[in-house]
Amino acid sequence: MNEDKVKKIWSEEESMSREQIEKIQLARLQETVKRVYEKVPAYRKKMEDVGVKPEDIQSLKDLQKLPFVTKQDMRDNYPFGLFTVEKDELVRIHASSGTTGKPTVVGYTQKDLDVWTECVSRIATMGGATKSDVAQICFGYGMFTGALGLHYGLEHIGATIVPSSTGNTEKQIMYMKDFGTTLLVATPSYALRIAEVALHMGVDPKKDLNIKIGLVGSELLTDAMRLEMHKYWGEDILITSNYGMSELMGPGVSGECEYQCGMHINEDFFIPEIINPKTGEVLPIGEKGELVITCIYKEALPLIRYRTKDVTRLIYEPCECGRTTCRMENLDGRTDDMLKIRGVNVFPSQIEEVLLSVDEIGPHYEIIVSRKDFSDSLEIRVELVKATDSYKELEDIEKKVKAKLRVVLGLDAKIKLESPNTLQRFEGKAKRVKDLRKEV
Template identity: 65%
Template sequence: MIWAKEEMMPRAEIEAIQLERLKKQVEIAYNKVKPYRVKMEEAKLRPEDIKSLKDVSKLPFVTKEDFRANYPFGLFAVDRSDIRRLHASSGTTGKPTVVGYTENDMKSWTETVSRIAVMGGASSKDTAQICFGYGMFTGALGLHYGLENMGIDIIPSSVGNTKKQIMFMQDFGTTILVATPSYALHIAEVIKQEGFVPAKDFKLRIGLLGGEALSDKMRYELNELWEGSVLFTQNYGMSELNGPGISGECEEIAGMHINEDHFLAEIIDPNTLEVLPEGSEGELVITCLTKETIPLLRYRTRDITSLNYEKCRCGRTTVRMEPLKGRSDDMLLIRGVNVFPSQIEEVLLSIDEIGSNYEIEVNRDKHMDNMLVRVELTDYDLLDSFSLLEQLEKRIKFGIREIVGIDATIKILAPRSLKRFEGKAKRVLDLRDKN
């Protein structure tokens, strides 16, 4: 099912809409948002200089730091009297990034979320249980309004009390689960522990997962636990850009379709900041084309991906972003080596004997950096064999050394020993500044 005609437009029509809206956004940003005007004047750029989509590369970038430097409302292009909603990021350090929504912004947000829900197989006959935290975080209310717009029944169960979540799922006949991949796995594990047969005792048929990347192994484990009876798709969003609704996987699981009439995507080299050729892997940059409150231009998401412009098997013509490969700013510098946690995750997820939950701790001893990787076994029986554990430890250590070039200490734990998260999983602990 396709929700909107804009999802199937020819490329020329999509780009014509994008250019028209880009010009309008640049003009609004220049005339109504002082920090934007300052950036553009420093770049010796005026709105009339934007004549084609390629000219977007002339515009200066905006980053999370710009939000914090202009906290709370310095990037707003409308009067406070026009604002209908305020949200803020869930960041744990520094000032949060604050975003606002006019009535039109709310309509656009709802529309884009409805599209990604339909991409993932949702229909008006469904009942959706939203296991995101309601509050300043955009995820819960974003999905809530988008799904409600489709005529779907909503169970706003928020986070916490997993056994009660499971009770609601069973008693209310939940057919759609909205959660992070980590929490969806945790719910499934608890369901099994409670003696239920997931595919038999529940009506769940769709998982709309977001808030963190859904790895292939996580998807595999979820499919195993639900015996293939549930379609798990991931969607992508960011508070600064609008919240959820930027992109989402369709039922073909072939990349996340970007709502291109609302968002213009680029891929840049995070080091040179140059726009990369089509198909290249690099940092995703997004320009908001319809947002009234904050006409956000060239926002550096720091997420590493690539874009696929081929028509999808589902019939949609919108560009697809590939699953995220990491971030350009979560790099760890360990003993002079650049290490991305996603590189370590790649090694861990290739080993069948360990689960998808892991933890990376970086510490410093006598001025030397050390990396400790904690992992969980998938089978308790493995604990009985010292030789197998020793071999497994060597495999993990060798795999990490091969990928990132440094040694790590490996700690293998019993199944379900590591902390489970109801929100975004916190997998990296950098304790060096605390020593």
């Protein structure tokens, strides 16, 4: 291949036939199951409890015989109990923030880091990145896998990295202008925040900056949020979301291509399944449920049937981009995030979609759920785009939001309209939901 030619698809493995993909998957799965059984007592015990041995894995369907692994297993084996390599083979350790109790710890051998870089190079290429890009990484550098994952993957394809991290937003905008940044890595909420600060500084992101590609992650990207981002960053910017989590590797598990029809999974490294989160049974292809991922090519920490708690469905139809890998639909939310309000299941992303569909209110909001006299109440604080003193106008907006929410959620909510620029802004993952019922 001519080295100067811009790659549209990073690796040959992304466009193999189903038969080839499955052949690789089975061989790697068998090898991984054997290794964890031999090297990790906790795995061996889990497998013995359900009466499965490595030699029972004869087909991909046999994966279903294996027990699930959850975040709790990682906590129970903190820090290195699930690792299959000796500590001196590790070259990097990352950890999740762990809001409650111990963090979850993940480790990498040199080969794991190489595979991670390969995976991220693939998803960055899918999202339109090339060696000509100047990529500004506005994810927090540190124990979090997001920043370093994108950093090495983009560097590997030859892009110029600006590791600006989060914070100091005015300086970020100066770099963007002066370095001619073309590619932005950020959470959707921070990308909005950057645009807002830029406008405040008299810099119009559409005209005065040169961003053509947005690789967003670590937070849900709803369709409504994508539209909102286009409002600030222009129609021409290609915004794709990508997916991953530290437990599985970091970013790079899957990503959207330019056709934006779900995220292509790097299937030669990960096997996806969709289960009913209540019963654990595997659902037929196309049905929506909890995503379960098995890492089949990791050395240090190959999790088997890891329950991600993310809700999606799998798509196997061919994609116009030429990749043959299975796609996972963009996420609705996590089973963890689902709120049960007066008996109704509500995903915060549903509320977001409604709020962003009302022109008079902006993309910043807060959801507060509380309980009084045994009854749940849902309150939504949301910012107006333009301040107004007209009581009539405020009442009309409130009614409009309420009516739309009632249609989508089947619930009544209390709406509090706030002045522009009053609600909290986020540089990393946004925290917009306060469930006060859990804090009692």
